[in-house]
Amino acid sequence: xxxxxxxxxxxxxxxxxxxxxxxxxxxxxxxxxxxxxxxxxxxxxxxxxxxxxxxxxxxxxxxxxxxxxxxxxxxxxxxxxxxxxxxxxxxxxxxxxxxxxxxxxxxxxxxxxxxxxxxxxxxxxxxxxxxxxxxxxxxxxxxxxxxxxxxxxxxxxxxxxxxxxxxxxxxxxxxxxxxxxxxxxxxxxxxxxxxxxxxxxxxxxxxxxxxxxxxxxxxxxxxxxxxxxxxxxxxxxxxxxxxxxxxxxx
Amino acid sequence: xxxxxxxxxxxxxxxxxxxxxxxxxxxxxxxxxxxxxxxxxxxxxxxxxxxxxxxxxxxxxxxxxxxxxxxxxxxxxxxxxxxxxxxxxxxxxxxxxxxxxxxxxxxxxxxxxxxxxxxxxxxxxxxxxxxxxxxxxxxxxxxxxxxxxxxxxxxxxxxxxxxxxxxxxxxxxxxxxxxxxxxxxxxxxxxxxxxxxxxxxxxxxxxxxxxxxxxxxxxxxxxxxxxxxxxxxxxxxxxxxxxxxxxxxx
DNA sequence: CCCTGACGTTCGACATCGCCGAACGTTGGT
DNA sequence: ACCAACGTTCGGCGATGTCGAACGTCAGGG
Numbered sequence: 001x002x003x004x005x006x007x008x009x010x011x012x013x014x015x016x017x018x019x020x021x022x023x024x025x026x027x028x029x030x031x032x033x034x035x036x037x038x039x040x041x042x043x044x045x046x047x048x049x050x051x052x053x054x055x056x057x058x059x060x061x062x063x064x065x066x067x068x069x070x071x072x073x074x075x076x077x078x079x080x081x082x083x084x085x086x087x088x089x090x091x092x093x094x095x096x097x098x099x100x101x102x103x104x105x106x107x108x109x110x111x112x113x114x115x116x117x118x119x120x121x122x123x124x125x126x127x128x129x130x131x132x133x134x135x136x137x138x139x140x141x142x143x144x145x146x147x148x149x150x151x152x153x154x155x156x157x158x159x160x161x162x163x164x165x166x167x168x169x170x171x172x173x174x175x176x177x178x179x180x181x182x183x184x185x186x187x188x189x190x191x192x193x194x195x196x197x198x199x200x201x202x203x204x205x206x207x208x209x210x211x212x213x214x215x216x217x218x219x220x221x222x223x224x225x226x227x228x229x230x231x232x233x234x235x236x237x238x239x240x241x242x243x244x245x246x247x248x249x250x
Numbered sequence: 251x252x253x254x255x256x257x258x259x260x261x262x263x264x265x266x267x268x269x270x271x272x273x274x275x276x277x278x279x280x281x282x283x284x285x286x287x288x289x290x291x292x293x294x295x296x297x298x299x300x301x302x303x304x305x306x307x308x309x310x311x312x313x314x315x316x317x318x319x320x321x322x323x324x325x326x327x328x329x330x331x332x333x334x335x336x337x338x339x340x341x342x343x344x345x346x347x348x349x350x351x352x353x354x355x356x357x358x359x360x361x362x363x364x365x366x367x368x369x370x371x372x373x374x375x376x377x378x379x380x381x382x383x384x385x386x387x388x389x390x391x392x393x394x395x396x397x398x399x400x401x402x403x404x405x406x407x408x409x410x411x412x413x414x415x416x417x418x419x420x421x422x423x424x425x426x427x428x429x430x431x432x433x434x435x436x437x438x439x440x441x442x443x444x445x446x447x448x449x450x451x452x453x454x455x456x457x458x459x460x461x462x463x464x465x466x467x468x469x470x471x472x473x474x475x476x477x478x479x480x481x482x483x484x485x486x487x488x489x490x491x492x493x494x495x496x497x498x499x500x
Numbered sequence: 501c502c503c504t505g506a507c508g509t510t511c512g513a514c515a516t517c518g519c520c521g522a523a524c525g526t527t528g529g530t
Numbered sequence: 531a532c533c534a535a536c537g538t539t540c541g542g543c544g545a546t547g548t549c550g551a552a553c554g555t556c557a558g559g560g
Binding site: 002003005006007009010041042044045046048049050051067 | 253255257259260291292298299300301317
């Protein structure tokens with residue numbers, strides 16, 4: 001047997017879906033054959049979760065942005081197009097290679113790659129899959145994912161001596177990323193190289209992608225293993241800039 | 251106080267919204283900190299209302315088309331663009347003027363207008379508002395609307411001697427339209443002129459617009475007031491054709 | 501081949517929660 | 531000034547939602 005109040009909420013949402021200009025409470029009560037106070041309770045909850053909005057002037061209800069957002073997971077191409085300028089700028093300002101990754105099963109998939117601006121020989125890595133647990137981007141995607149790390153089937157393979165190979169070690173890195181708002185990969189994928197990443201978000205809390213800088217360890221981190229001064233701020237600001245473009249209506 | 255099971259359903263939907271590839275039940279239970287059977291009950295209901303779908307092979311759940319449809323009320327410009335070919339064709343086949351209208355408050359707003367194909371002098375009426383109760387398109391929009399006619403504030407003004415001016419008379423015409431799948435306006439707006447309309451639907455049951463033919467009464471109806479043979483079929487088929495284009499992914 | 505673990509699903513007891521009637525304040529129209 | 535209709539609030543009550551226990555299935559490992 002189905003849950004009555006969830007079915008009723010869906011009926012209300014269907015009615016609102018057919019009325020882009022919104023409906024008054026009385027019409028929704030009539031359309032659902034429920035008491036006004038019953039419909040009001042449903043609407044109050046739907047407003048609270050963002051699925052419905054109420055016009056403060058007229059009192060009419062209509063579908064909210066929260067439900068419109070649901071059906072639109074970020075298209076990686078859209079993400080890439082919105083990130084290109086910010087990524088180029090970040091490469092210029094840091095002198096490091098810049099990558100944009102999204103969650104792809106149990107890996108990070110690189111959807112955009114900006115070369116290190118120094119004319120050294122480099123290889124384009126767009127499309128490449130990288131391990132979640134051994135990259136800064138992967139740690140960020142894990143840290144700001146609705147599904148907890150504990151539940152994910154991640155093969156904690158060893159890439160260098162510094163790769164986290166236990167769930168406890170990984171959990172610790174993920175918690176640090178959650179706390180700081182960015183993540184560091186310190187020679188966990190390749191010896192002598194480090195990375196720093198920040199989340200690109202469409203909605204508060206959940207990462208749609210991860211923007212990262214990657215380079216020789218001494219250009220990313222201090223000898224103590226902390227980000228070079230100002231670097232984390234630059235990456236976070238660039239990622240926030242991309243997040244802003246995702247929220248724009250285009 | 252909000253309704254707990256509606257909030258919990260929204261949480262499940264948010265989790266699924268962030269995972270376009272779908273999630274297993276166990277992950278949803280972990281992500282919501284609820285018992286598996288609790289989440290299962292929520293999911294069963296969400297599947298029933300079309301907001302969630304379950305992959306029969308893997309058992310994983312993901313957002314359903316029912317919720318994606320919600321956030322997309324038909325844009326009148328989109329409707330107009332999808333209807334142009336069918337409307338032209340209908341005008342050619344019937345020799346009558348063709349109009350496409352959408353619900354606009356308590357009126358029909360004409361979003362597309364094809365002239366009667368006989369070189370007679372005519373005036374473009376796109377953008378015009380017409381009364382719901384006195385037009386075939388209006389009767390169709392009322393008949394296939396989620397909000398019952400009874401609740402609508404419609405001023406039953408008299409346009410001709412045949413305009414319905416009581417709620418009972420209007421309700422009768424609306425019920426006939428619901429039954430037949432099309433509606434007739436027999437000199438209810440202007441003496442000597444009649445119209446016939448069919449619903450354009452994005453989803454089953456609800457009209458996104460109404461496609462109609464309008465002309466001298468004797469070209470639309472028989473002396474007995476019934477549609478001329480084959481005319482209703484032509485209009486219904488043309489409207490269904492437009493409905494098909496709305497369901498296409500473009 | 502067998503066993504085990506993890507999955508999604510079902511069922512029923514029980515306590516919580518959702519429903520709704522009554523009443524209210526506000527607003528707009530006559 | 532009055533009235534009707536609106537959205538909102540509150541609390542009693544019983545219907546419903548929650549969830550632990552158990553189940554069948556399936557895939558993987560020994």
